[in-house]
Amino acid sequence: MQKRKIFLAKSNNIFEDFITTISDRDGFILNNENIVYPVFFFRYIGYKNSIEEYLNDLNVFEENLCKIHAKYILNFKKSIVTIIYNKLIVDWNNIENYFDLDNSDFIDSYKFKHLLLEIVGSKYISYINDSVKYIYKLFKENKKNFSKTIAKNFILKQLTWIKHYSSFINKNLVNDNQNVKILYYGDIKEHEAYFLIFMFKIGCDIIYINTEKENVFDRITSIDNYSEKYDMMKYSKAPNYSEKISVKIPLNTRKDKVKQDNSILSINTSKSDYKINTVKNGNSKINTFKITSNNDLEKYDISSLLNKKNSDVKEKDFEEIAKLSISVVLIKSYDIDGNIVSGGSGVVISDDGIIVTTYYVVSEGTYFKVLFENSDNRIGYETYTVLHKDINREIAILKINKPTKGINICTASGTVRRGQKIVSIGSPFGLINTISDGIISGFRDYGKRKYIQNTAPSSPGSTGGALINKKGELIGIMMGDIVGVTTEGYYEGQNLNISIDIATVIEILRSKNISINYTMLKNFSEYSYDSKKIVFDGFFGNGQEGIYDFYFYQNRQDETKLAQYLTQNSNFKNNFENYYKNFIPKFLKGYNINSFNFGIGSENLSYVLNYDNGILASERWKKIRK
Secondary structure, three states: OOEEEEEEOOOOOHHHHHHOOHHHOOOOEEOOOEEEEEEOEEEEEOEOOOHHHHHHHHHHHHHHHHHHHHHHEEEEOOOOOOOOOOOOOOOHHHHHHOEEOOOOEEOOHHHHHHHOOOOOOHHHHHHHHHHHHHHHHHHHHHOOOOOHHHHHHHHHHHHHHHHHOHHHHHHHHHOOOOOOEEEEEOOOOHHHHHHHHHHHHOOOEEEEEEOOOOOOHHHOOOHHHOOEEEEOOEOOOOOOHHHHOOOOOOHHHOHHHOOOOOOEEEEEOOOOOEEEEEEEOOEEEEEEEOOOOHHHOOOOOHHHHHOOOOOOOOOOOHHHHHHHHHHEEEEEEEOOOOOEEEEEEEEEOOOOOEEEEEHHHHOOOOEEEEEOOOOOOOOOEEEOOEEEEEOOOOEEEEEOOOOOOOOOEOOOOOOOOOOOEEEEEEOHHHOOOEEEEEEEEEEEEEOOEEEEEEOOOOOOOOOOOEEEEOOOOEEEEEEEOOOOOOHHHOOOOOOOEEEEEHHHHHHHHOOHHHHHHHHHHHHHOEEEEOOEEEEEEEEEOOOEOOEEEEEEEEOOOOOOOHHHHHHHOHHHHHHHHHHHHHHHHHHHHOOOOOOEEEEEEEOOEEEEEEEEOOEEEEEEEEEOOO
């Protein structure tokens, strides 16, 4: 196996030298025994003459760079976003099963390889492994008040970024004569600085640009061993680089990013039915999608659930409140192999299947079975859809494709008071919809979270259930007799029952991200082709600024043989790809979302699209575990 070595190359003209191909640089070696990469890592701090001239020079630099290296550019004009994946790498609590925090090493190379399945070829894993260990040791040496909690956060964030940017890492590893170019503008956070060092260690060219005097990099010991600082000696507040520097990659440089075939695609958008004409080898075939045009797609505001006027609702007796149990469900969470991993209760809050529960009911699950009162325990309704999952606020929101009757949410502030009578409905120990009554005994705060303490008895299985006032309104989501992952300062005790204040749920329902997820599901969860209709559920990551993750998977109740059609019918497969490739970016652009990952799958097949700043960066079919 060839030995791979990276060394910091020097420069007299950073903007010209950065554009050069790595194989044209002094010191580059490629033979049967060695690969030696001369790599640039510039820290360009301050400016020479004026900000206007500075910005103009950067625009020219980016334009020249794009002409030659368009598909190899990773451009950060804002912070590197932290992507929250559902069980994609390893969770915070068990990271020590994979990485030895004391000895700065992975437990074994086999486990590490299976954390990052996107990295091509096992021979490259050692490069990633060594570079992660290197930045961890460097971080440990430089971090004051170092602790295991800080260490776990650092490793998890680095692995998440490595996974998310794996397509660029792969390009960098498999091309001996070309490398990825990373541009980072403006203020940088500590973890981001170490991620750039990691990318340098695997052979990426990097330029960090900031008009303000540097701080983070200056605090890292030996930083000059792997980066070269160019200080222009004039400083000012950093401009908004995303507005001031806007270089569009020429179309003729993009074509190698997208899978090519011999089809000619034309789309007629003048009618609500989309007719796609696929021409292959001179033969034309018309196929029609029974889907409305992008301009006609409806935006759904999930917070409309909060608009019901309920301040004048009269108090109900206990028998009337007990009838609300039709809106409280039992939830069973299953792993990918169909084993039950957790369970609890949930509360229906809409007429189209939106269910609120706690994070802990669904956190370990891949799919979920929802059982209503008097339903057959063996059947239930199965779904993959998680519209929102938030460990910090301890709330999760599921959706099933079924008409339902929801409980009204109490939106009137100041109406929940100590001593007030309440009713709880949950499923302790799987005993579906057990009803208890009590009073509100107090209010507890932990950080920014608010909890309601009450005397209505609850037991394991009640978590996620409904806390209801005498008007029949939902005022809280039950947590059982403890709160938080490690009880968060509250301890298990006799008749000490905690619920999450409904204000937390209201805050989530009013957020932009959940409305985007809900709207996408409503518009794109059904795909029609000829006489076939396929129904999908949705997984949604917690969208951070600039990057979102969306994934659809065929609904478990849908018996259409989608994977079979995709593998045996090329016309079906082409039209399926073209529909999502054309409409998903247009839909998300309406929300100013230009960087995202979208996947859609069935059985063991998945079609994945990755967009970066509005450009299709990668498109592929991949096999997934069934």
